[in-house]
Amino acid sequence: MTPNSSKPRVIKDFDKLENHIQEQIKLSYPYGFSDHLIRFTNKDxxxxxxxxxxxxxxxxxxxMTVERAEEIxxxxxxFDDDGNLRxxxxxxxxxxxSDLDYINTDSDEEEEDSYSKDKPVEEEDDDED
Structure with missing residues (x-):
C-alpha cells in the first residue's frame, strides 16, 4: 500500500480510532495485524x-507493537481462537x-513498505476521526 501524498497522515492507537475505522481495519486484515506492521522513524x-x-x-x-497487535x-x-476474523x-x-473500494483483503503477498527507517514521519494525533 503506497500512501497518497496528498492525504493527511494520521498516527493513532487502535483503541482511539472510531468504531467504523476499526471494523474496516479488521476487514482489511482478517488474519491479524502483527505480520503487517511497518517500522518508521517519527519526528522525534x-x-x-x-x-x-x-x-x-x-x-x-x-x-502498535507486535505484542499489542496480538493482544488486540x-x-x-x-476473531476466532486461531486469530482469524469470524x-x-x-x-x-x-x-x-461494500461501497468502499479501499478495503485490502489480507493476502500472502508482501506489501511494499513505503516508509523506511530513515524517513521521518510527522505524527498527527487527530482526535476528530
Whole structure:
C-alpha cells in the first residue's frame, strides 16, 4: 500500500480510532495485524511500529507493537481462537462497507513498505476521526 501524498497522515492507537475505522481495519486484515506492521522513524527520531491503513480521506498509521497487535486480536470477539476474523463478522462488515473500494483483503503477498527507517514521519494525533 503506497500512501497518497496528498492525504493527511494520521498516527493513532487502535483503541482511539472510531468504531467504523476499526471494523474496516479488521476487514482489511482478517488474519491479524502483527505480520503487517511497518517500522518508521517519527519526528522525534524514535522508531515506531504501526499498521498501515488507507481510506479515501486519510492515510492511517495505527500505532502498535507486535505484542499489542496480538493482544488486540486475542481479546476481540470478532476473531476466532486461531486469530482469524469470524466468517459471520466478515460477511457483516463486507456488506456494511461494500461501497468502499479501499478495503485490502489480507493476502500472502508482501506489501511494499513505503516508509523506511530513515524517513521521518510527522505524527498527527487527530482526535476528530
Amino acid at each position: 527520531g524514535l522508531y515506531v511500529s504501526a499498521l498501515p491503513f488507507e481510506t479515501d480521506e486519510k492515510y492511517y498509521l495505527v500505532r 486480536i486475542e481479546d476481540d470477539d470478532d 466468517d459471520d463478522v466478515k460477511e457483516e462488515y463486507s456488506d456494511k462497507y
